[in-house]
Amino acid sequence: MNPHNKSIEELKEIAAQVRRDIVRMVHAVNSGHPGGSLGCTDYFVSLYFRMMNYKPQPFNMDGEGEDLFFLSNGHISPVWYSVLARAGFFEVSELATFRKINSRLQGHPATEEGLPGIRVASGSLGQGLSVAVGAAQTKKLNKDNNLVYVLMGDGELGEGQVWEAAMYAAHNKVDNLIATVDRNYQQIDGGTEEVLALGDLRAKFEAFGWHVLEADGNNFETLLPALEDAKRATGNGKPVMILMNTEMGFGVDFMMGSHKWHGVAPNDEQLEIALQQLAVEQASDY
Amino acid sequence: MKEYTYSEKKDTRSGFGAGLLELGRTNENVVALCADLIGSLKMDAFKKEFPERFYQVGIAEANMMGLAAGMTIGGKIPFTGTFANFSTGRVYDQIRQSIAYSGKNVKICASHAGLTLGEDGATHQILEDVGMMKMLPHMTVINPCDFNQTKAATIAIAEYEGPVYLRFGRPAVPNFTPADQKFEIGKAVMLNEGTDVTIIATGHLVWKAIEAGHKLAEKGINAEVINIHTIKPLDDEAILKSVGKTKCVVTAEEHQMNGGLGDSVAQLLGRQLPAPLEMVAVNDSFGESGTPDQLMEKYGLSTENIVAAAERVISRK
Numbered sequence: 001m002n003p004h005n006k007s008i009e010e011l012k013e014i015a016a017q018v019r020r021d022i023v024r025m026v027h028a029v030n031s032g033h034p035g036g037s038l039g040c041t042d043y044f045v046s047l048y049f050r051m052m053n054y055k056p057q058p059f060n061m062d063g064e065g066e067d068l069f070f071l072s073n074g075h076i077s078p079v080w081y082s083v084l085a086r087a088g089f090f091e092v093s094e095l096a097t098f099r100k101i102n103s104r105l106q107g108h109p110a111t112e113e114g115l116p117g118i119r120v121a122s123g124s125l126g127q128g129l130s131v132a133v134g135a136a137q138t139k140k141l142n143k144d145n146n147l148v149y150v151l152m153g154d155g156e157l158g159e160g161q162v163w164e165a166a167m168y169a170a171h172n173k174v175d176n177l178i179a180t181v182d183r184n185y186q187q188i189d190g191g192t193e194e195v196l197a198l199g200d201l202r203a204k205f206e207a208f209g210w211h212v213l214e215a216d217g218n219n220f221e222t223l224l225p226a227l228e229d230a231k232r233a234t235g236n237g238k239p240v241m242i243l244m245n246t247e248m249g250f251g252v253d254f255m256m257g258s259h260k261w262h263g264v265a266p267n268d269e270q271l272e273i274a275l276q277q278l279a280v281e282q283a284s285d286y
Numbered sequence: 287m288k289e290y291t292y293s294e295k296k297d298t299r300s301g302f303g304a305g306l307l308e309l310g311r312t313n314e315n316v317v318a319l320c321a322d323l324i325g326s327l328k329m330d331a332f333k334k335e336f337p338e339r340f341y342q343v344g345i346a347e348a349n350m351m352g353l354a355a356g357m358t359i360g361g362k363i364p365f366t367g368t369f370a371n372f373s374t375g376r377v378y379d380q381i382r383q384s385i386a387y388s389g390k391n392v393k394i395c396a397s398h399a400g401l402t403l404g405e406d407g408a409t410h411q412i413l414e415d416v417g418m419m420k421m422l423p424h425m426t427v428i429n430p431c432d433f434n435q436t437k438a439a440t441i442a443i444a445e446y447e448g449p450v451y452l453r454f455g456r457p458a459v460p461n462f463t464p465a466d467q468k469f470e471i472g473k474a475v476m477l478n479e480g481t482d483v484t485i486i487a488t489g490h491l492v493w494k495a496i497e498a499g500h501k502l503a504e505k506g507i508n509a510e511v512i513n514i515h516t517i518k519p520l521d522d523e524a525i526l527k528s529v530g531k532t533k534c535v536v537t538a539e540e541h542q543m544n545g546g547l548g549d550s551v552a553q554l555l556g557r558q559l560p561a562p563l564e565m566v567a568v569n570d571s572f573g574e575s576g577t578p579d580q581l582m583e584k585y586g587l588s589t590e591n592i593v594a595a596a597e598r599v600i601s602r603k
Contacts, residue, residue: 062361063360064361070356110388112387112389120359121384127379129352130352131356134357135356136356137353138357138361160348161346161380164349165353167346168343168346172341
């Protein structure tokens with residue numbers, strides 16, 4: 001059972017607030033990764049405010065009896081931190097410490113400082129799928145019927161470990177796992193198809209033995225049904241993959257459609273413009 | 287001087303296999319993963335008796351380390367098994383981020399470490415693994431000396447919460463440790479007390495250090511011999527106490543000088559008790575094909591090398 005279970009209208013308001021948090025967090029320290037964070041906001045909000053079964057407090061590292069979420073592309077930590085705070089894992093005011101000295105909100109997610117909601121460090125790419133598959137297998141051993149979710153970036157699929165894990169998950173019928181690839185076609189040095197072409201990801205994952213779905217990650221009206229479809233596809237002997245099309249920088253017009261905002265923070269003027277575009281009825285900025 | 291005897295020579299990897307099997311029977315949270323080396327790691331018996339808790343990963347060690355990290359979430363205690371080379375260098379970043387930095391309760395069990403792997407040659411003879419592992423914060427590094435101690439160490443690390451690197455090997459070596467000796471992580475084992483020189487050895491070099499102690503005695507030199515099975519955390523107290531008495535030390539290990547046990551002892555003494563030190567270890571080179579005995583001799587890791595190092599270090603007092 002999701003502790004919030006919000007309506008689509010409420011999810012949209014939360015997503016706008018989370019996007020405000022993201023641009024304010026990276027602006028405050030003039031560093032961090034707004035592009036992918038904004039693109040994946042609707043996915044995170046859908047999971048934590050509608051789809052996943054979990055208890056934000058007290059946070060339980062072992063997560064028995066709960067759905068688990070892992071972020072493999074750890075650089076989009078701003079969106080995760082904002083959603084975790086607003087979902088009740090810790091105080092929203094703590095977002096102001098992002099990337100600062102002595103903070104629990106490290107540049108990339110970590111367990112070292114004990115931030116509730118984080119179960120493994122990520123940032124060095126390509127490792128999250130393996131960890132999620134391992135956690136899913138422990139759930140099976142423990143006869144825990146809850147699901148394991150993991151998000152990866154598309155550029156990250158250049159890492160060989162991802163494909164090792166993809167082979168393993170299908171071979172071992174890890175069917176309590178819903179992986180998602182943030183298919184925004186962008187990576188640091190340019191377009192994914194230009195840097196190292198990923199090609200037909202549906203065909204690739206199907207050939208690896210996965211059940212593959214596609215979704216629009218920036219539209220709650222279609223994203224929620226796709227996430228429901230993915231949930232229904234679990235338990236059928238195959239790991240489930242959602243190829244989720246998103247737009248990097250979604251919600252802030254000048255950040256959209258380019259890899260240039262992958263790891264660059266807005267200046268004061270750009271922040272003001274972004275916040276105007278991300279208006280909410282009752283802003284509750286930290 | 288204490289005489290050590292043994293009824294047979296056994297490989298340390300079989301001690302790991304025996305310990306793992308016993309853990310399977312006594313601790314239902316123990317799970318095992320292997321990257322296509324079940325026979326070499328002696329994991330067959332565990333696999334046969336506990337198939338539901340055994341995971342064949344295939345030739346994909348990076349994935350194995352990530353899987354193991356994930357399996358801890360929910361309370362399992364994963365033991366990964368592959369060669370030392372593929373347990374460390376090949377997967378350093380996976381261990382660093384997903385296991386050590388994340389504080390995961392994974393036991394990285396590594397066989398065929400060092401030159402005594404033999405004929406396969408330098409590609410597989412890793413001599414840098416202890417250095418890589420001991421540099422990682424949160425990581426415990428253990429290198430037991432014989433079958434019984436490896437079995438005891440395997441069982442002991444399941445009771446300890448946190449990441450551990452357990453290093454062992456392929457050749458049959460004298461099995462002299464009492465089968466009922468309790469394994470205490472981080473505690474040195476005093477093998478022979480002496481006053482002229484301290485010999486600190488780990489792993490396969492421990493038996494050679496005992497032999498060296500006897501040869502030195504024939505020359506009228508009274509050597510203290512200590513087995514350091516835990517390289518990190520190092521038993522500072524035992525080492526300082528011994529060197530405080532003997533005023534000089536020889537370290538012996540099947541590893542590079544850089545990053546090994548000798549390096550840790552040198553750091554400790556340099557900071558707290560400067561004393562002449564000689565290292566019996568591989569001196570900045572790769573290994574090669576050959577029999578284990580030939581390699582140990584060629585690369586300076588024999589009993590005679592320990593004896594010579596002891597004489598040298600005493601002359602420097």
